[in-house]
Amino acid sequence: MVGFLGLFAHMAVIGVDTLFAVSSLVISNAITRQIKVGIPVWFCFAFGFAFTEWSNVRACWNDGKEGIIAGSAPVFPLLCIKLLLSWMTENKEAFATRTNAGDNTTITTSATSTSSTSQTGDARKAGGDINTNSKTGDTTKTGGEKKKRHLQLVKDNPDLEYVKEKAKEFYRKNGKWPGRPTLQRIAGCRENHARNALRELKGAS
Structure with missing residues (x-):
């Protein structure tokens, strides 16, 4: 680090990296909660990102293109994560609609199954009532015939x-x-x- 030597240089790097990491977490949480963040948060994020990227590239500058790419690569996954979170937040309604449609399909299927079961039970009950009434009618008829036959005798x-x-x-x-x-x-x-x-x-x- 330019201007710092020894322990102070390491503390400066750790401080800036911590600032970058904390601001990234705050912005990510705000995106998922659909909360707008203010200028101070974005300033901390931009400062931490620029300083961390510059320090990594400068440390690997003497290693050529491969060193520069390797030094700058670790910072970009955080940007990719923020982009993914933003995209998921913007398309949250689409995900919710698909989920609700699946739930409605399940509920409709369950209701249809319950209705079919209820209709089957009603049909069986109706059949049982018909058989019971038929047996009762036959018993009454038989009793009437016996009584009539007895009266004839x-x-x-x-x-x-x-x-x-x-x-x-x-x-x-x-x-x-x-x-x-x-x-x-x-x-x-x-x-x-x-x-x-x-x-x-x-x-x-």
């Missing part, structure tokens, strides 16, 4: 003598009078006919 016989005769036959075979339901079944009569016949027979005995 019951004779409307007002002649108590016939009913009494059936009761007497049962008594002779079993040694006791039949119950009212049993007499209705064997005589094929109504409940009141069986009741009256049994009342008369039991009263006479």
Whole structure:
């Protein structure tokens, strides 16, 4: 370093490099946060960049073109990083739009899958209700047919003598009078006919 010798020269280089690095970090952070930086920050960055680039080139000047290129190269990656950050910030909306489109596609697919599952469940439920109603209808129909068949078997016989005769036959075979339901079944009569016949027979005995 011109004007500095020994330890002071190294301290000067470290100070300028630190200034350049810190200003670079501040500008990079401001770019990512979309914050405008003031003139002092850009002045520190420009001063640090120019001084660091000049000192590197001067130190390698005697080595020819290759030395000059090698000395100036380490500073340019920082500029490239700033350019990339600036480009990403400017195109942030495009990245966000693509991300949102992907999210919407996922949500739409999930909603369609959920709707299909719900429709399948409703179809199964409807099928189960139809089968249940069909079975209930068949059971009701069968019960109605049995009841109708039973009513057809019951004779409307007002002649108590016939009913009494059936009761007497049962008594002779079993040694006791039949119950009212049993007499209705064997005589094929109504409940009141069986009741009256049994009342008369039991009263006479």
